[in-house]
Amino acid sequence: MSDNDHDVNIIETATNAEALRVLEFWFGSSAAGEETLPERKIWWRPDAEFDAACRKGFADLSDRALAGEFDHWAETASGALALVLLLDQLPRNIHRGRPEAYAGDDKARTVAGGAIARGFDAVLAPVQRLFLYLPLEHSETLADQERAVRLIAVLGNDTWLDFARRHRDIIARFGRFPHRNAALGRATTAEETVFLQEPGSSF
Structure with missing residues (x-):
């Protein structure tokens, strides 16, 4: 699949409802059409309320992603990004301070590596590319x-x-x-x- 098969508006073009929900929660739906999505301070500092929202909304999805239920998401740029979030970033909020926070790291690196190899990162906004690369930074x-x-x-x-x-x-x-x-x-x-x-x- 070539880069031309993707639109830079990666959130709005996501066809998988669950992947779309992950992307909208993490990046915000209001900026879905912008190539330069805003950076959110909540990503970079511990916040009990945000962690609770992550647990309530995505703990089950994160567990299912780790179990391999959503491996097929990796076939698209939007799906791969959502899968990386479920495996790498959201567990750090859901399970903060516990070993489960890192349980998806190996799988996240595999998904991220595959997405990069296929050029999926090239169609993402810069901050989305950052989160696709973070499994490597967390290694x-x-x-x-x-x-x-x-x-x-x-x-x-x-x-x-x-x-x-x-x-x-x-x-x-x-x-x-x-x-x-x-x-x-x-x-x-x-x-x-x-x-x-x-x-x-x-x-």
Whole structure:
């Protein structure tokens, strides 16, 4: 399928009702026709009310996505983006501070990688492309981190690029994200303990 088979208005052209609901919840329906969707502060900071809305509206869908029920969504740009949100981003809100927050990460990377290989990212608005790339930024593998930095650099947003580089640098230093240790039941090293006391050590 070529890029010409897709419209840049990826939300309005989504034909899957459940995928559309995910996209409208995350990005907002009012800006569905814009190539430059607005960035939402709620994405980047813990908020109990927003987390509750994610749980109420999407916990079941997220579980079903992890079980493979929506694998066919990956055949379209809009579906792949919605699937990545259900596997990678929404679980971080639904299961904040618990190991389940990261249960979909591997599958999300697979979906994102397939979408990128097919050029689906090229038809997305910049902030949507960011969320398609975030499974790479969330990876504890350095090669994924390096790829995330390269992809996000193209988006032309210095803040996003700075965060991508900071994620990469943590993985280069520790081989994992120390701030996940408590949720995942991992022992924290002395060096990691010192690091976790520094500003910006957690995301």
